[in-house]
Amino acid sequence: MDFKFTEEQEILKKSVRNFMDKECPREYVRELDEKEEFPFELYKKMAKLGWYGLPFPEEYGGSGCGPLDFIMVGEELCRFSYEIGAGYGVPIFNALTLLHHGSEEQKNRYIPKVVNGEMMWSIALTEPNAGSDVASLVTSAVPEGDEFVVNGQKVFITGADVANVMTMAVRTDKDLPRHKGISMLLVDPKSPGIDIRVIKTLGRKIIHATELFLEDVRVPKGNLIGELNGGWEVLMSGLELERLFACAGYVGNAQTVVDDALEHAKQRVQFGRPIGTFQAIGHMLADMQTEVDAARLLTYRAAWMVEQGIPCIREVSMAKLFGSESLARLTNQGMQIMGGYGYSMEYDMQRYFRDARIITVSAGSSQMQRTIIARQMGLKVV
Numbered sequence: 001m002d003f004k005f006t007e008e009q010e011i012l013k014k015s016v017r018n019f020m021d022k023e024c025p026r027e028y029v030r031e032l033d034e035k036e037e038f039p040f041e042l043y044k045k046m047a048k049l050g051w052y053g054l055p056f057p058e059e060y061g062g063s064g065c066g067p068l069d070f071i072m073v074g075e076e077l078c079r080f081s082y083e084i085g086a087g088y089g090v091p092i093f094n095a096l097t098l099l100h101h102g103s104e105e106q107k108n109r110y111i112p113k114v115v116n117g118e119m120m121w122s123i124a125l126t127e128p129n130a131g132s133d134v135a136s137l138v139t140s141a142v143p144e145g146d147e148f149v150v151n152g153q154k155v156f157i158t159g160a161d162v163a164n165v166m167t168m169a170v171r172t173d174k175d176l177p178r179h180k181g182i183s184m185l186l187v188d189p190k191s192p193g194i195d196i197r198v199i200k201t202l203g204r205k206i207i208h209a210t211e212l213f214l215e216d217v218r219v220p221k222g223n224l225i226g227e228l229n230g231g232w233e234v235l236m237s238g239l240e241l242e243r244l245f246a247c248a249g250y251v252g253n254a255q256t257v258v259d260d261a262l263e264h265a266k267q268r269v270q271f272g273r274p275i276g277t278f279q280a281i282g283h284m285l286a287d288m289q290t291e292v293d294a295a296r297l298l299t300y301r302a303a304w305m306v307e308q309g310i311p312c313i314r315e316v317s318m319a320k321l322f323g324s325e326s327l328a329r330l331t332n333q334g335m336q337i338m339g340g341y342g343y344s345m346e347y348d349m350q351r352y353f354r355d356a357r358i359i360t361v362s363a364g365s366s367q368m369q370r371t372i373i374a375r376q377m378g379l380k381v382v
């Protein structure tokens, strides 16, 4: 067993940290959150450093790195905001799906643009009546000549207002069993017939959740990813790495939550001594750091298994469940340690708290992760 990074990984990790400290310090993230602004320029700078190409083969301008390297980058990007990492990760996952299932023309059309940092990408699955049960989606795509005609509604779609392409799950055959009649399409968010509205949310101010209304939207048949009615397999194939990247982001942000709370506990004096020297606070911080380390180990174990090609549905779900619940809990404890200052908009803890509240729901809720784990243990839970 070896818990050490390679020399190259250490260099990459350090360069991501240095870049983020310079280009995306906490003051900048705070400003983005307040102004509800998407940092296009930041992502262009990341692309110039080659980070968007990390997991892609050289023929598409990438450097072909493994899941562990990628996870490590995610952890560093999310130190001050989970959202910053998500803005980087989402185009990459979607392009990776295309790499595995797309036509040569689609790959050449999109992947080099992702590598160059020119593509913002959304994934549109959820509908008003299809949340955790995404296979019950009803947005329809009906073939007509060289096109599909798409009608329906999507909800809670991250970043569709800033995206230049979306991967959308649609129903192409309503007579087939529900998982079998779904297809995945590449959709231009600016197509006539698409109305995109921003949903006001408690957190996630940098990359908005949006609602899409689709009326007779025409999508070329050449934008079908993989087989007609084969969308479920396309969707499932990329899920592990995507969830793991989210887990790495939770860990990165969780470490900052603990660091900020610790710093406050060392500086803040009450009753003539730093509050961290009260055992109640010191023990809380010890538990918090233990949770972060446990979440990190679960994440890295699963990433290692993905890299080795070992099936790891159970391990990925465990990392997602524990990592998301930990971060949500830790931000609450961080606010407790910081007292009134944690609640003040002048400090970052309230933002971590707002952003973390949703992670036990999004990307597969905690309840769904427990169901997956229990099934992997041989239980027929529903």
Ligand SMILES: Cc1cc2nc3c(=O)[nH]c(=O)nc-3n(C[C@H](O)[C@H](O)[C@H](O)COP(=O)(O)OP(=O)(O)OC[C@H]3O[C@@H](n4cnc5c(N)ncnc54)[C@H](O)[C@@H]3O)c2cc1C
Pocket: 122, 123, 124, 125, 126, 130, 131, 132, 133, 155, 156, 157, 158, 159, 201, 204, 209, 358, 361, 362, 363, 364, 365, 366, 367, 368, 371, 382
């Ligand atoms: C900020 C944000 C960003 C998002 N980004 C995207 C995106 O980019 N693309 C996209 O497609 N979607 C996105 N989503 C949607 C997200 O994936 C869904 O919110 C999530 O799948 C849950 O669906 P729901 O909100 O409809 O809740 P529901 O599915 O209605 O669940 C409500 C509650 O019931 C529980 N529940 C449901 N079914 C079961 C069950 N079988 N057993 C036990 N408990 C159950 C859930 O765990 C939850 O606690 C986003 C959501 C948010 C809030």
